[in-house]
Amino acid sequence: MGVKVHGVAVSTCTSRVLTILHEKGLDFELVPVNLLAGEHKQPPFLAKNPFGQIPVLEDGDLTLFESRAITAYVAEKFKENGVDLIRHNNLNEAALVKVWTEVESQSFHPAISPIVFQHIIVPMRGQTPDQAVIDANLEKLAKVLDVYEDRLSSTKYLAGDFYSLADLHHLSYTYYFMKTPGASLVNERPHVKAWWEDISSRPAFKKVAEAMTLGQK
Known part of the structure; x- marks a missing residue:
C-alpha cells in the first residue's frame, strides 16, 4: 500500500x-x-x-x-530522502527547527489565517469581508514579521542557514496572503521578502501551487 x-x-x-x-x-x-x-x-x-x-x-x-x-x-x-527538513544529525539545529515550527503554529498562523479567510473565503461565500478583523490581524502579523525580519537578517532561513520544516510550514498560507492587499507587509521587509521568494520558488512547492486556485475567477 x-x-x-x-x-x-x-x-x-x-x-x-x-x-x-x-x-x-x-x-x-x-x-x-x-x-x-x-x-x-x-x-x-x-x-x-x-x-x-x-x-x-x-x-x-x-x-x-x-x-x-x-x-x-x-x-x-523519510529523513534520508531529499533535503533533511528536521536536521536529525544535529541536536542544536533540530531543536531550532522545532522552535520555529512552534512559532509558525502559535504566532504566525493565528494572525495570517483570519486575513486569508476574510479576503478569499468570505467573498467566495457571497459575503463581505470584515475589515475590522483584517486590520486587527494585520497588526498582529506585522509584529510577528518584525521578529522574522530581525531573525532573517542573520540567518538565511528561520532555523538557520538551511531550509527546514519550519520554513515549509509557512508556504501555503503565505502564498494566498500574497494575493491580498496585505502582501505589502512581506514586501516592505527586505529579509522576509527575500526569504519568501526563496522558499516559494522551490520546485516542490511550485508543483503544489499550480493547483492552489482558491479565489481565482
Whole structure:
C-alpha cells in the first residue's frame, strides 16, 4: 500500500502535506474529498479523522490527521530522502527547527489565517469581508514579521542557514496572503521578502501551487 492523502489541492493544510511529499520525491495518491457535499462530515471520513477536517494521510496501517503532525512524520520517516527538513544529525539545529515550527503554529498562523479567510473565503461565500478583523490581524502579523525580519537578517532561513520544516510550514498560507492587499507587509521587509521568494520558488512547492486556485475567477 502506498501513501494516500485525503483532501483537496486548494486547501492550505492539504497543500502543506503535498509540499513535503514532493520535497521528498515520494509517490502518493491524492484522494479528493468533496467538501461541498459534506463528505468530510460523513461516517467513512470521520472514521479517519473524528474532527471531520482535511487532510488525512494513510501510510499502510497508519492513519494520521493534523497537517503539521503529518509533515513531521514524513520528515522523520523519510529523513534520508531529499533535503533533511528536521536536521536529525544535529541536536542544536533540530531543536531550532522545532522552535520555529512552534512559532509558525502559535504566532504566525493565528494572525495570517483570519486575513486569508476574510479576503478569499468570505467573498467566495457571497459575503463581505470584515475589515475590522483584517486590520486587527494585520497588526498582529506585522509584529510577528518584525521578529522574522530581525531573525532573517542573520540567518538565511528561520532555523538557520538551511531550509527546514519550519520554513515549509509557512508556504501555503503565505502564498494566498500574497494575493491580498496585505502582501505589502512581506514586501516592505527586505529579509522576509527575500526569504519568501526563496522558499516559494522551490520546485516542490511550485508543483503544489499550480493547483492552489482558491479565489481565482
